[in-house]
Amino acid sequence: MSAVMERRETPATAQVKTRRRWLTRKTAPYVFISPFFILFAVFGLFPLLFTIYLSFHYWDPSTGLGGMKWVGFENFTFVLTDDWFHKSLYNTFWIALVSGVPQHLAAIPLAFFLHTRLSRWRNAVVGLYFLPFITSTVAISLVFTSLFSRDYGLINVLLTQMGQWEIAGLRPLSWVFPTENIDWNDPGYTKWVISFVVWWRYVGWNTVLYLSALQTIPKDLYEAASIDGASRRQQFWHITVPLLRPMMFLAITLSIIGNLQLFEEPFILTGGLGPGGTSIGGPDQAGKTAAMHMYATAYIESDFGTASAVAWLLFLIIAMMTWANNKAFKEKS
Amino acid sequence: MKIMHALLLSAAMSGSVAAQTVTLEVASFPDLDRGIKAAIPLYQEAHPDVEIKLVSLAFGDHHNAMTTSLATGSNLPDVMAVEVGFIGKFAASGGIEDLSKPPYNALQYQDQFAKFTLPQATGGDGNLAAIPVDIGPGALFYRQDLLQKAGVDESAFSNNWDAFIEAGKKVKEKTGAYMVAHAGDLKDIIIRSDLEDGEGIFFDKENSSLVTSPRFEKAFKVAKAARDAGIDAKVKAWTSEWTEGLRRGQIATQMMGSWVAGHLANWIAPESVGLWRSKQLPDNVYASWGGSFYAIPAKAQHKEEAWEFIRFLALNKSMQLEAFHKLDAFPALVTAQNDQFLQQPIEFLGGQKARVQWKEAADRIPAITVNKYDTIADEIVNAELDKVLLHDKDIKEALADAHKLIKRRVRY
16 A cells, blocks of 8 residues: 555655645744744844843954953943943933923823814824924934034024014013023033923824824713813813823833933934044033943943943833833822 | 756856956945045056955944954955054954064065054054055144234244133134134144154053043143133034034134045135145144054955055055045155155145145154054043033042043953
8 A cells, every 4th residue: 555655656746745844734824924033033032132141241343253251240230330321321311301201291281182172183283293203313313403503503593682682772681581602512401402302302202192092082971071060171180181091101101111212312412423522422421321321332442241231231220110100000090 | 956056056157257356345434435446447457357346334334344244254355444543443353464474564564654654553462453545644724814813923823732722812802713623622632742652642551541641631731721711612523513613714723634624625614715724733743633544354355365455555656646636635655745746735725835744744743552442541531521621620630530430441
């Protein structure tokens, strides 16, 4: 029987069989889903594991892979006791808070307003708010750099014109507006300027998030409330805000993660890395965030091990902050 | 299977083709690549069997790509362009051929190059990492019209730093223009002054930092004095504020490599033609800004041909002059420096024969050594200078802190 079977198998059919043998009913799903896993392994998992490995080594990449030197936890203890890391972390939290909190305070009422008052133009207005979010960060940062330019910037021109506006020999507005150009590069302003740009950029994104959540709140709740004589303000505080909680949780989580990883905006607004000028983060490193510190450690100091340690510490901090946020939202509800 | 065969066959064929004509891969960055582009047809006349493939990336991308290639040992070109800021790092990497050894024996050409260039390309182990092609002798560029308007004596304003700052005050008062772009620029020059051959800017031979030396103290003092006098515009070079300031005549002087004259004339301030002049740096300082080199990676495929091509670019007088004509790249080759071209007046500088002056500076620039930790030290010194300028930190204290920080960050 078996001998007969073997004889009937011509070379051609055998080839078809061998070619198809790996693609069976059992394996097919894995084969078809594998592109994702292969890409993830190459671009996601491998760098992840490699940075863990690197964080325990000293490595200057120009020396090649053979130049790695095992140093144990030394990179971590170095970073944790490093003044520059502390400073960059302080800057990061400062900017995260000053740009993050007003983002939500502005986005919720704005979304409520769009939802209740604007019916016809809503989509167009939403599109406008969303525009900063989808525009390239680099382009935005460059535009703001020129707006905030000390000598040639539009903002200073407007402010000083108001300040110098004369009526009957007096300058009535000079006590509110400056009469001389403000140096926005001064370390006292750096973080404010960065925070403003970040706020401006993401307020539309948050508005859209809240707007989509508002649209899921049933209309009858508002109708019932208005029959009971509740004002718009009362409706906002007693219906909208409580029902927005899940979205607030999501939006705040996203803000925490995004703001703690802030890089492009402060990097370009503080002048990036000009050839020759290696002081990163503007004068006195006032705008240097933790992500920028990581970049500088890797690409200025060529110390990829320490940079990896910074990356993992930053990851731990972000994880802790998200966990705390999670906890805070759960306890209240 | 058939496909495999075809692939193998074509691979074998291309291999046999490569045996006849060599494809030399050259990695470079703008504007240096223009010199190579000009060289390719000339080189191929003499070497028809060599094909040259030029890969040019933006300045930062090029050096990042080279760092990555050295890290993984793959995708390395045969000829690698290196800017002076990266040479210390690459020389210490061990991934680059030592050109002082056979078969190159490049030290035999030592006298043909400006004397400070080869030490710049020499690593800690005495290995010669690269061959210089162009240099940037430092010069003081100034707006003659602004200084005249302010009544500043042109011959004397840069004799010493006190005179320079006094002149700056007059310029600010009479014309409203700032004397310099950034107080830190003055620091950058002074820390390069009074050096002798074989010394380093930031480190001595034992990797110990020199930032507490009188040289740095003076640099910080002068920078602070300039800031206090209100004569610096507080803008970093290459920002839009900087170019705009130069364009509008709001910055009266700029100290940089001689090549900045080309940048000013071509795109920064073309309207100010004839208004600028060049002078030696204040206080009898001779320093260099920038400079480009060519290196051969240890894992390059065609080292012999690469070396041949580098010699063509660096040791050929007509090639060097070509780059000088077209790119304002001051040649590293001494015979090219002695060419008649130097005697030509420069229209942008009001007909001044400035190249002769730059050549004189090039002769006097000390052969200082580089250290792979120079960039870290530079970053730390800049951060401490910010504290002095902005928060009135005591200079001695700032330098002591910089010394401590450098010691802490130079860990391995």
